[in-house]
Amino acid sequence: MMNYATCPRISFDFTGRFLIPVYILVFIVGLVANGWGLKSLLQNWRKLKIINVFVLNLGLADILYLLTIPFLVVYYSMKNKWIFGEAFCKITRFCFNVNLYGSIGFLTCISVYRYLAIVHPVKVMGRITLTHSVIISVIVWLLVSVQSLPDMFFPKTFRNNTEKCFDTTDNDHVEDYLKYSLGWTLTGFCIPFLITLGCYGHVAVVLWTLKRTDKVLKQRSLKLLFILILLFSVCYIPYYAFRNLQLWSRVLTKQGICYKWYNGVYIARQISRVLVCLNSALNPLVYLHAHEDVPCCSKRCGHKLLL
Structure with missing residues (x-):
């Protein structure tokens, strides 16, 4: 049995004081938005046609997560005492993960669609139908569910203490969870982020190099690019970075290796959890811009045919 007393105690009191008011605010603002x-x-609905399917699923993913927030508020307000049972703890964490990766997946779908509509309108025009967008959405839900399902098999409580509800797992399985988390980060975040960055990077170059593109439509598309990059940079990157860093610190602690930065990483991890839940309140910004007409970079197509 490893003795953890050699490492300085991490202050867990920060979690409840910080998360409760922010969760309440995100719940109210997120549901309204x-x-x-x-x-x-x-x-x-009739005007939007294809891209509305992705935006609709993005909204459903957000609402699915927001409905779990009241249970987490109760948990942290009772000083990390979970009263809803281990099964519902896993369901709550599963809903969080499905929302998180579902949001990333549908933001990626929106980015790819906008890229095709702006840069390759002639090649894809008439080939992408409403049925295709529905099928792609189903595939996204299946992929994020498969990615999130293994998380439910990791213990979410401390041995026989069912009053805990870990967002990762206990110390006995932290090494395996770190490996799972790193793979999860690669497939669920890094790859979609690079796809989104590549799509909108190309779109930005095309829009600014073609003088015939309408200035208003150019600004709208670039504004959506800014919003998506902001969502990824502010909401997601800190979350994945500090989640894996904290898991690594726990592995080192089990090995009796202690560093002063453990407490700082824990606090940064809690702040990143708040930032990532903010995506449910900020994603409605995508609604405002994703359905707008996109500039067509080909003389052979019209704006109304793209969406």
Whole structure:
């Protein structure tokens, strides 16, 4: 049995004081913003055609997560005492992960679609149908569910103490969870992020190099590029970086290796959890811009045919 007393104690009191008010704020703002965004989306349903399917699924993923927040608020307000049972703990964490990776997946789909509509309108025009977007959405849900499912098989409580609900796992399985988390980060975040960055990087170059592109439409597309990059940079990158770093610090602690930065990493990890949940409140910004007409970079197509 490893003696953890040799390492300085991490202050866990920060979690409850910090997360509770932010979770409440995100829950209220997120529900209002997503409700308003989905209402706006449905009002323009006939006009939006294909891309609305991805935006609709993005909103559903956000609402799925927001509905789990009240249970987490109760958990942290009772000083990390989970009263809803181990099974529901795993379901709550599963919903969080599905929302997180689902949001990333559908943001990536929106980016790819905008890229094709702007840069390759002639090649893809008429080939991508509403049925295709529905099938792609189903595939995204299946992929994120498969990625998140192994997390449910890791213990979420401390041995026989069912009053805990870990967002990762206990110390006995932390080495395996770190390996799983690194693979999860690669497939669920890094690859979609690079795809999104590549698509909109190319779009930005095309829009700024073609003088015939309408300035208003150019600004709208670049604004969506900024929003998506902001969502990835602010909401997601810190979360994945500090989650894996904290898991690594726990592995080192088990080996009796101690560093002063452990407590700082823990606090940064909690802040990153707040940042990542903010995506549910910020994603409605995508609703405002994803359905706007996109500039066509080919003389052979019109704006109305792209969406």
